Amino acid sequence: MFVTVLDIVIGGLIMGGIYALIAVGLSLQYGVGRVLNVSHGEFIMIGAFATWSLYTLLGISPLLSLVICGPVLFIIGFLIHRSLFQYLRDKSESIGAFADSSLLASFGLLFIIQNVALLIWKADIRGYSYLNSPVSILGALFAAHRLVALLFAVGISLAFYFFLKHTRLGKAIRAAAEDPTTAQVMGVNIHWVLAICFGLGALMAGFAGPLISMMYEIQPMMGLEYTIIAIIVVVLGGLGSITGSLIGGFILGLIGSIVTYFDPGFSLIAYYIIFILLLLIRPTGIFGK
């Protein structure tokens, strides 16, 4: 009994850690920048496949790939915002119109990235085995790579939380999330901060991708599912609340783990039911105002 509970809880924390990472990424892009980036999952997929290629072709450790993928995707995300989304934002008459047109543009990105991935990696399901030896925690057995993934997810989340709370840039980001216009008046270079937020969103995807590829099978169409989970978590935590997304990720991960224990096929349905009930009862999320 105790072992089963431990199994569920740690399994939930592992899933939750990944969910928290990808949700914080989306939260930075939507909550601060108003870009509901539906291609978020595609960035995760790119991170996962880059890791797979580096590991199977060159034998580079997935954990090293993680350190490479994150910054590379950060730069790509930053540049995409500086070119595409900033241009759209400047041209839009209202923030609502920008939200609509950026949503459409990110659909365009989704199609393009997915197609490029299909051309490079084909539509096959891929996987590799890394740090596969079982580790026992108080009697419950876990593959070592899952615990490493948990450690990294929690570590990155905590590091990001401190970055947000205690650095100047973090303060600027929080200010921009609260009220972009006032933040600008207070001397925040809003264009830079928004581009950095979008880049950080891609960075989180670049961290999550390699971790996901360590644990699960991957294929080029996997992105949308992660995007949807990220959207659910962001709503759960409250749109615009980055801390809410962090905690929301772990909550959804735990719920997912409990449901999966009873019926593995039902977890996605459970997420949607939670999501819909939440929107009906408390659309501002658990931590929203």
Added chain:
Amino acid sequence: MISQKPFLLGLLILILILLATIPLYIPPYPVISLTSIIMYIIITVSWTIFSGPTRYISLASAAFFGVGVYTSAILGHILPLPVVILIGGLVSFILALCIGLLTLRLRGMYFIIFTFGISELIRHSLLWWETKIMGTVGRWVVAVDHVVVYYVILVIFILALLTAYLIRRSRFGLAMRSIGEQEEAATHIGINATVVKTTAFAISAFFMGATGAIMATRWTYIDPKIALNPLFSFMPVLMAIFGGTGQLYGPIFGAAVFAYLEEILITKFPYYYMLIFGSILIVVILFLPHGMVGLVQNLRKRGVKRQNANS
């Protein structure tokens, strides 16, 4: 505007006659392509019936379409085709009434993600039901001759178009537009926003359901992934905004061009089709002066000005 009317009406009748006689002189394959293009036009036009004037962007089209598809798959073996199509539409109509009543509190982004969530919930529940309870995923549908499918689609198309046109001209359409402009103000001048929104939502769902019911007979095999493909939710939005929702011909034009483009790209460049499609999408958004949405808003403003000038 008024002088254009006989011309436009004549053009419309000419196009309809052309569409009605097409199966007589062209081979089956183009007729089948044309059927799927008209399918996209119907879904887009019916999406616009609700989402155009109210500006509530719905991503539940796949749910309404898919429910129609499934109705047809279940009842197609025992009931005649017209009844099946009617029931397909009605089931979607009722589903939309329920969703409409549930989502009264939600606006903007919340409404968008809620409708998407509902659609995905239905898809995953069906999939779970089939794998877990039924033991088999997917169903066979009674096949119908492609010419019959074409004519049924054409009839649904004409009905949807007529409905959209009549709604636009009615007080009901005006009420929807005022909800889209300022919902609080609309409520204050005595518009029952709940009734108007829910009714319009259900009418638009009816046509999607009916279309799903007839398209199922074209595909012969269906499963939840085919019937409730999220693309059926995204495509009408892209097509309508691409064409512009300010005028009735906007979504028709947008859907026709988009669907035709898709047909060509899939057959000519099967490996690069999404790449080209995505690039076109981004280029269109970037190089129309204010993005596509901005263009639509400009059209709408111009439309309002023109109406003011006429009155």
